[in-house]
Amino acid sequence: xxxxxxxxxxxxxxxxxxxxxxxxxxxxxxxxxxxxxxxxxxxxxxxxxxxxxxxxxxxxxxxxxxxxxxxxxxxxxxxxxxxxxxxxxxxxxxxxxxxxxxxxxxxxxxxxxxxxxxxxxxxxxxxxxxxxxxxxxxxxxxxxxxxxxxxxxxxxxxxxxxxxxxxxxxxxxxxxxxxxxxxxxxxxxxxxxxxxxxxxxxxxxxxxxxxxxxxxxxxxxxxxxxxxxxxxxxxxxxxxxxxxxxxxxxxxxxxxxxxxxxxxxxxxxxxxxxxxxxxxxxxxxxxxxxxxxxxxxxxxxxxxxxxxxxxxxxxxxxxxxxxxxxxxxxxxxxxxxxxxxxxxxxxxxxxxxxxxxxxxxxxxxxxxxxxxxxxxxxxxxxxxxxxxxxxxxxxxxxxxxxxxxxxxxxxxxxxxxxxxxxxxxxxxxxxxxxxxxxxxxxxxxxxxxxxxxxxxxxxxxxxxx
Amino acid sequence: xxxxxxxxxxxxxxxxxxxxxxxxxxxxxxxxxxxxxxxxxxxxxxxxxxxxxxxxxxxxxxxxxxxxxxxxxxxxxxxxxxxxxxxxxxxxxxxxxxxxxxxxxxxxxxxxxxxxxxxxxxxxxxxxxxxxxxxxxxxxxxxxxxxxxxxxxxxxxxxxxxxxxxxxxxxxxxxxxxxxxxxxxxxxxxxxxxxxxxxxxxxxxxxxxxxxxxxxxxxxxxxxxxxxxxxxxxxxxxxxxxxxxxxxxxxxxxxxxxxxxxxxxxxxxxxxxxxxxxxxxxxxxxxxxxxxxxxxxxxxxxxxxxxxxxxxxxxxxxxxxxxxxxxxxxxxxxxxxxxxxxxxxxxxxxxxxxxxxxxxxxxxxxxxxxxxxxxxxxxxxxxxxxxxxxxxxxxxxxxxxxxxxxxxxxxxxxxxxxxxxxxxxxxxxxxxxxxxxxxxxxxxxxxx
Numbered sequence: 024x025x026x027x028x029x030x031x032x033x034x035x036x037x038x039x040x041x042x043x044x045x046x047x048x049x050x051x052x053x054x055x056x057x058x059x060x061x062x063x064x065x066x067x068x069x070x071x072x073x074x075x076x077x078x079x080x081x082x083x084x085x086x087x088x089x090x091x092x093x094x095x096x097x098x099x100x101x102x103x104x105x106x107x108x109x110x111x112x113x114x115x116x117x118x119x120x121x122x123x124x125x126x127x128x129x130x131x132x133x134x135x136x137x138x139x140x141x142x143x144x145x146x147x148x149x150x151x152x153x154x155x156x157x158x159x160x161x162x163x164x165x166x167x168x169x170x171x172x173x174x175x176x177x178x179x180x181x182x183x184x185x186x187x188x189x190x191x192x193x194x195x196x197x198x199x200x201x202x203x204x205x206x207x208x209x210x211x212x213x214x215x216x217x218x219x220x221x222x223x224x225x226x227x228x229x230x231x232x233x234x235x236x237x238x239x240x241x242x243x244x245x246x247x248x249x250x251x252x253x254x255x256x257x258x259x260x261x262x263x264x265x266x267x268x269x270x271x272x273x274x275x276x277x278x279x280x281x282x283x284x285x286x287x288x289x290x291x292x293x294x295x296x297x298x299x300x301x302x303x304x305x306x307x308x309x310x311x312x313x314x315x316x317x318x319x320x321x322x323x324x325x326x327x328x329x330x331x332x333x334x335x336x337x338x339x340x341x342x343x344x345x346x347x348x349x350x351x352x353x354x355x356x357x358x359x360x361x362x363x364x365x366x367x368x369x370x371x372x373x374x375x376x377x378x379x380x381x382x383x384x385x386x387x388x389x390x391x392x393x394x395x396x397x398x399x400x401x402x403x404x405x406x407x408x409x410x411x412x413x414x415x416x417x418x419x420x421x422x423x424x425x426x427x428x429x430x431x432x433x434x435x436x437x438x439x440x441x442x443x444x445x446x447x448x449x450x451x452x453x454x455x456x457x458x459x460x461x462x463x464x465x466x467x468x469x470x471x472x473x474x475x476x477x478x479x480x481x482x483x484x485x486x487x488x
Numbered sequence: 489x490x491x492x493x494x495x496x497x498x499x500x501x502x503x504x505x506x507x508x509x510x511x512x513x514x515x516x517x518x519x520x521x522x523x524x525x526x527x528x529x530x531x532x533x534x535x536x537x538x539x540x541x542x543x544x545x546x547x548x549x550x551x552x553x554x555x556x557x558x559x560x561x562x563x564x565x566x567x568x569x570x571x572x573x574x575x576x577x578x579x580x581x582x583x584x585x586x587x588x589x590x591x592x593x594x595x596x597x598x599x600x601x602x603x604x605x606x607x608x609x610x611x612x613x614x615x616x617x618x619x620x621x622x623x624x625x626x627x628x629x630x631x632x633x634x635x636x637x638x639x640x641x642x643x644x645x646x647x648x649x650x651x652x653x654x655x656x657x658x659x660x661x662x663x664x665x666x667x668x669x670x671x672x673x674x675x676x677x678x679x680x681x682x683x684x685x686x687x688x689x690x691x692x693x694x695x696x697x698x699x700x701x702x703x704x705x706x707x708x709x710x711x712x713x714x715x716x717x718x719x720x721x722x723x724x725x726x727x728x729x730x731x732x733x734x735x736x737x738x739x740x741x742x743x744x745x746x747x748x749x750x751x752x753x754x755x756x757x758x759x760x761x762x763x764x765x766x767x768x769x770x771x772x773x774x775x776x777x778x779x780x781x782x783x784x785x786x787x788x789x790x791x792x793x794x795x796x797x798x799x800x801x802x803x804x805x806x807x808x809x810x811x812x813x814x815x816x817x818x819x820x821x822x823x824x825x826x827x828x829x830x831x832x833x834x835x836x837x838x839x840x841x842x843x844x845x846x847x848x849x850x851x852x853x854x855x856x857x858x859x860x861x862x863x864x865x866x867x868x869x870x871x872x873x874x875x876x877x878x879x880x881x882x883x884x885x886x887x888x889x890x891x892x893x894x895x896x897x898x899x900x901x902x903x904x905x906x907x908x909x910x911x912x913x914x915x916x917x918x919x920x921x922x923x924x925x926x927x928x929x930x931x932x933x934x935x936x
Contacts, residue, residue: 361662367650427677429652454652454679 024157027136029055031357032150032163034142034303037064039334039346040169041126046354048133055161057152059141062126064171065335066343068119069190074210076115077193078217078374080106085220096413106221108198115193144304147327165329165357168317169350170303172296172335177205179265186266186290189214195289199223203273203287205263207234209373211293212246216376219253226256226285228263228275235373239385242436245416246375253376266290298336313338321364323353331357345369368432368451370444377417378440382447383432386422395425399457399481401473403437405488408468414438419473421457421481428457428481435473443471457481492541494525494563496556503530503845505557508550509714513563517545525563528556529714533845534809543567553713653680660685715810726872729788733908734867737920741883741900744930759825764880764900765803766827768855770933771926772878773799773820776853779919783852785873786910793875793910802851802871803831805838813871814838815851824934855880866903875910876919879903 031047033040036058044056061068087104089095130137138161140154150166152159174188182188187195192214200223204215207229219225227234227250234250234257235243250257264274264282272286298316311318311326316338323331331353334346348369352362373379389396402418403409409417417437423430433447450460460478465471472487479485496506506528513525520542527536547564550556651668653661657680661668664685671688673680712720741764748762755762776783776799785794799820802813814834819827837843854871855878862882870877881901887894902923906916926933 361665363662365655365658365662424677429677453654454675454677456676459676 024159026160026162027055027138028162029053029136030163031055031165031167031354032057032142032161033167033169034150035064035169035171035334036062036126036130036137037169037171037334037346038066038343039171039350040064040167041130041350042347043167043169043333043350043354044135045129045133046351047357048130048135050354050358050360052354052358054134055136055138055163056130057138057140057142057150057161059139061123062130062137063119063123065173067122067126069193071343072122073115073119073193074189074213074217075374076118077111078213080111080114081217081220082376084222088222106198108221109196112194112196142303144307147308147330165331167323167350167353167357168303168325168330168332168336169334169346170299170336171346172298172341174293175295175297177263177265177292177294180205180263180290180292182292185270185287186292189291189293192218192289192291199288201272201285201287201289202226203228203285203290205273205290205292206294207231207257207259208237208293208295209235209375211291212250212375213373214291214293215255216250216253219250219255220376224254226258226273226287228261228273228285229257229259230262232259234259235375235379238373238379238381239387239434241418241420242379242381242434245377245436246373246379248416249376263290263292296335296341298338300336322356322362323349323364340369340371342369342371366452367454368448370448372441372444374441377414377436377438379434379436380440380444380447381432381434382444383430383451384422385432385434386420389422389431394431396431397423397425397428397457397481399423399477399479399485401476401480401485401488403470403473405476406468406470406473408470408472409437411468412438412470414470419443419477421460421474421477423457423481430455430457430460433474433477437470437473439470443474446471446474490567491546492543492565492567493561494537494540494565496528496558496560496562497535497537498558503558505555506530506535507555507714507717508552508562509534511548511552513545513548515545515548519543519545519565529718530845533843533848534714534841537562539563539565541565541567553711553717651680652678657682657685664689715812719810722872723869726869730870730872731908732867732870732905733911733913733916734903734905735913735916735920736865736901736903737917737924739900739902739924739927740888741898741927744927745883745898747930760828760832762824762828763831764883765831765855765857766824767927767930767933768878768880768923769801769816769819769822769827769831770824771923772801772853772855774926774933775919775922777820778922779915781911781915782876782906782919784875784910785852786875786907787873788909796852798852800850800852802854802874803834804854804856804871805835807839807841809841812838812843812848813851813854814843814847815849817850853878858882865901868903868905870905870907875907876916877905878923879905 030053033044033054033056036056040056041062044054047054066072084104084106087101090099090101091104127137138152138154138159140152140159142150142152145151148162148164150161150163152161174190176182180186189210198218198221202215202218202223202225204211204225204227207227211227212234215225215227233240233243234247247257258275260278262276264276267274267284272284273290274282274284276282300315300317308327308330310330317325317332317336319325319332319337323333323337325332333349333353335341348366352364355362368383370380370382384392386396386398398420400418400420404415409415414437417435417440419435420433421430422432430450433450435443435447457478460475461482463475465475476485476487480488508526509529510527513519519525519539521540522538524536525539527534543565545563546566549560549562556562651671652673653668658668660682661671666688668680671680671684674684675681744764744767748764748767752761780795783796783799785796787794798818801816801819803816804811804813814837816827816830816834822830834843834847837847851871851874853874853876856868857880858866860882865881866879868877868879879902881903883898883900885896886899888897888899902920904920
């Protein structure tokens with residue numbers, strides 16, 4: 024097969040890789056992108072997008088079942104709702120498929136050549152791609168590694184059969200009657216909540232003392248409350264030991280070392296993700312690592328000249344939008360522009376019920392950094408729009424420097440609050456002060472008023488509390 | 489090469505030493521005859537030392553703040569003929585070259601000989617007035633103000649803190665290859681704006697004019713010398729040794745002000761305008777005759793109180809260089825107009841720095857007044873070793889209950905401190921009450 028020579032080769036067409044390739048193509052860089060599976064990576068195929076589709080379907084179905092119960096207050100009457108889960112999955116697959124072809128179209132439009140197959144380094148300038156039609160050799164001046172991450176497997180409970188990862192959970196043929204979730208992080212809780220709403224009896228098992236350990240307790244409290252309302256059993260300080268011998272469920276060990284078997288049709292293991300650093304010839308080029316990740320500098324350069332790495336393979340936070348920003352930056356660097364990583368904040372969103380958003384420093388982080396802070400918190404219970412949406416749980420919280428009111432961090436928890444992340448991030452990236460937020464008209468009636476009110480609260484003159 | 493030595497001159501009667509408060513020259517400077525070399529200070533008078541010769545300063549014998557005995561050498565001046573010969577054409581070195589010779593000194597050879605002498609500063613310093621000893625030694629002259637200059641060189645930003653700028657500004661800086669840490673941020677919280685970048689491009693890495701409030705990290709070192717040191721020592725000694733009792737009383741000065749206005753309106757042209765002070769001085773003289781223990785100096789080391797018959801009233805005066813206390817001698821022998829004339833004369837002398845040492849010492853009791861700035865009450869510090877100080881506060885029209893109604897009255901407070909070791913509170917109060925009575929009925933001041 025004829026060798027391909029190009030300026031830039033990108034390994035992996037996830038959010039980091041495809042953005043990098045599109046941007047490079049826009050800038051006139053001769054670019055090839057190599058993807059073994061489907062364009063869009065984890066995010067589009069088995070992560071962000073399909074999970075949000077399932078969560079939406081679960082919310083809709085749950086609303087219908089709620090209307091059918093005698094607890095409904097809106098006066099809407101529904102009798103005996105049911106769900107054809109295969110159809111739900113097909114709808115989800117339709118969205119994913121549309122986006123797959125959308126990404127492929129964008130790459131094409133940018134003049135990027137896509138090669139399907141598994142890439143492998145031969146040396147620092149040469150890749151071999153195992154395609155359907157044979158080995159394709161690609162010689163590139165510059166190579167970007169965007170191989171992403173994969174779910175962590177428990178050695179005593181490997182994926183397969185009853186034991187599933189998030190990938191399989193998003194493609195189940197039917198709603199499991201009983202679902203055990205190992206790991207109370209955001210992925211486990213997002214999916215656990217969705218299946219609870221779809222009718223599963225869900226049990227979440229977390230080894231640490233509380234769920235969502237990366238967020239502070241104030242933020243996770245409304246989520247914990249909602250999980251209780253949904254009938255989800257949350258067990259903390261508990262270790263998963265493996266499937267029971269008869270295969271009927273998950274064996275757990277409590278802190279007092281007593282064992283218990285939780286009946287489960289499926290056991291969803293969401294104990295984290297690990298960078299994909301094998302299977303593509305890392306040994307051939309011997310890059311420096313930082314823990315399990317590839318070490319990169321503030322321009323995403325690896326220890327080898329001409330080789331960059333972006334996205335989950337380079338470390339935490341493993342978030343699609345971080346990878347996209349890195350990909351864009353690297354493409355511009357390769358095109359000869361001066362760039363370096365100078366972002367002040369990477370927002371993190373948890374699509375639990377209610378949703379959690381965190382941008383910048385939390386109160387504890389600010390304290391640990393030795394910064395004297397002021398904090399303003401506004402509860403959605405005092406927000407008109409939240410009431411009309413029956414979403415009164417949660418709050419917006421603003422953390423600022425006490426001396427000059429520079430916004431350091433913004434967090435919020437509440438239904439639909441993920442959309443407020445734009446305002447939160449913009450405030451921090453623009454270097455807003457409390458007065459800037461307080462002095463901006465926020466449309467009424469929206470939940471975004473909570474943001475302004477939190478700033479006013481920190482200034483000492485909130486109007487609605 | 490001849491060397492001319494200048495010794496500390498005898499600056500006043502009985503003065504054995506003087507404090508050097510200001511150098512007007514430094515080593516290497518070229519000086520002309522009569523150029524001011526230094527300022528020294530005795531008790532409270534500052535004396536300038538002129539150069540009797542012209543030449544190059546080769547040695548300075550004291551630092552600012554040093555106390556130098558009269559007769560000690562303080563300056564050596566090279567009056568070497570080389571300069572004079574080359575410039576003026578004189579045949580032999582002369583210890584006292586003619587003014588013409590000096591006038592012909594060209595800058596060229598001088599600069600070559602003494603490269604450390606910044607010629608421009610010489611002319612400035614030679615003509616500088618000495619009445620206010622400069623608190624900044626060296627740094628104020630010769631362009632040595634490096635501390636504040638370097639503090640301004642870069643934008644203030646706490647160590648390790650990332651520059652604050654919007655993504656668009658960051659991008660522009662990045663593309664121009666500018667490290668934003670070097671750019672001053674004029675926006676809120678030190679945010680770097682597009683305008684700040686424009687300024688940076690236009691002017692380079694200098695300080696752009698900060699718009700917002702800026703923390704000032706500079707610390708200026710000011711040597712406490714000269715008059716300031718004397719004031720500091722005297723105040724400290726007074727407060728350390730004397731247990732002050734401060735007594736504040738209000739005085740209705742309606743009648744006094746009427747009288748004063750009348751006297752000022754009808755006064756002879758050669759007489760000064762009267763202030764409250766001469767009346768107060770006369771009232772004090774009258775009261776001291778009844779209570780002589782108030783007009784005294786307490787030598788607490790010897791344990792002796794010197795009660796003075798003469799009433800020498802010190803008048804605390806603010807001058808550009810600090811507080812001085814010129815003294816109206818023998819107020820008991822002066823009438824109202826005499827007192828006024830003498831107060832005016834001394835105040836002018838103190839402010840222009842021409843008051844003599846004798847005029848600035850020897851008081852037995854002191855008056856302190858902040859004049860129009862006034863204030864409601866003060867806690868005056870006794871002019872050690874005196875035993876009393878009378879503080880005059882501002883006259884204000886206040887409502888006063890006359891027994892039937894409130895009426896407007898011109899009221900003035902007297903805030904006075906006494907040495908409680910030798911003046912009992914009762915006596916202090918009696919003294920002030922007596923003065924109050926005299927001032928409220930001013931005719932009594934003049935009744936013999």
